[in-house]
Amino acid sequence: MSGATLSVLAVSLQQLRRLPRRLEMCLPALPGTVRDSDVPSLFREPYILSGYRPVGQSWRFYFLSLFQQHNEALNVWTHLLAALAVLLRFWVLAGASGLALSALSLPLCLYLLSALTYLGCSVAAHLLQSRSELAHYSLYFADYVGVSVYQYGSALVHYFYSSDRGWRESPAAAYFLPGAALLGWLSCASCCYAKYRYRRPYPVKRKICQLIPTSLAYLLNISPIAHRLLTCPWNEPPMGLHALQVLFFLLSAFFFSVPVPERFLPGRCDIVGHGHQIFHLFLSLCTLCQLEAVFSDFLGRQEAVLQVHSSGELLTACASFPLHVFCSLLTAACLLRHVERRLNEKVK
Template structure:
């Protein structure tokens, strides 16, 4: 018995020694990481309005940008907000798997698409903000990937709103056109965002914002119309536990749209929001809250409105919508690739002219 106890103590001692080595390893890595620089020391296409410091130097090795996850710079909060959102949604998926039979129940597939699209957009966004500062080309690559993530998430929103949230009267009018239209609008949203970024050098920032905001606003208006109709007809006598979360997702989305469009905090406090307090950081937080409210509302609709939506949507319709999601994802990737080729040609011509 004494021998067993001594062995366990020895293993614990070794484990503690290994843990104590972690700070030393991080300390050894830190000196090799360059410090951040001012906006005047990076090309203008990397600069954010009213953000003066905290930029990472370009053309470092990949190790530097991955380790910058733990460094203080002006993208740190943007990375961590969506990285934490990714982990929270992952935990939510695990919880849903305990009560929802995603494999055997086709009616649950739209809910799974929403959760999957939420994981994808948050992961792509975190990668864009973490790795998009390596070079101009990689800046376009990762932010185009981010736009693909946003577009496919818009379709994920549309599928749950139409499948679980639509009522009988609206279903009669839009059945057969709602989801194909959602696919088109998601692809247009991806195209608008990619084109706006592609014209980064030629168009004013306000015009680029229009290219990015208008298609996304149209997609959101269309995708959320079944929920909007429910909210407008809601009364205090209605026994609908999902309505509270639907109100929450709408409020959070409108808030995050405002902070995405207008850099309010930076313009009011120029140079003081370089690390924390940027409008884009607030946009990330509100968008994550919107997503969590949306997932919970869709789960409550899935469990509480089954008799309604199972009568409206015939067998095989869920599989058709999942197929449309795959089509949307593939088309958005192709859009990003096509625009990225144009970016590559522009950069090649510029390099040859030097």
């Protein structure tokens, strides 16, 4: 390598080192983060002592805080990057397989929409919720709607693409989609109600109110996969991915339910490493594995799916998807009206 080339590389490295500083200088100065005692109790998290963004700033500030170091930053970035990864991966898989929109592929497209919805709502909630109390409730209610939508989108693809004959002949199969829609809506309603009903410091029954319907919805939605994992050989390519999606979901559920490691290291996991960030990471991995597994099932089972389900059945089931979205949105909107009324009374 010539001396001139080495000189150019050295200059380029110096420019790259200066890039973060230059990017920071391009952004307007943002207010620094504050401690838990400087924000209302609604915005505090147990054992997280610092890294909070001040309440009541402009929307512009919270959007720009995407590039700031605070205790919600990794919550935002894990799901933002996951949404981009899901979209790009689906685009690559769809292009490679020549996927066209049809009755057969419609559940897969709705699943993609549901995954992007829950990830996008999560990003918005964690990025913007500190604006005000009303914004906090509104955005987290939208987050719960996103989770409900994702649950039903997952149920559709598990039912049509990933179930086997033994499960389809079981009594659970006949009530699977109606049950998935009901439990998905119930998980949205219970999470919104728990958020509205209980105030910090949250009692244990708030977590129970959230976890019971959400857990029931997951147990039903994953039943075709669980049956397949227990009864079929694992030499098919999707089986390992299905096993991974279950493992990653169980790990994410643990870190959602229990505030570790911050419970044992209060104040030391404020920016990086607290349980909700780990929950986001495992849930993102779960979604990526699920996408790969479901797409593999879709490609390998198209003829079998059309032998079992008619186009009319596929379209009818998919028509229930917007109805489920509407019911979840309506429930969140109704509870948000109660929140607004309570906040107005508080001002008076």
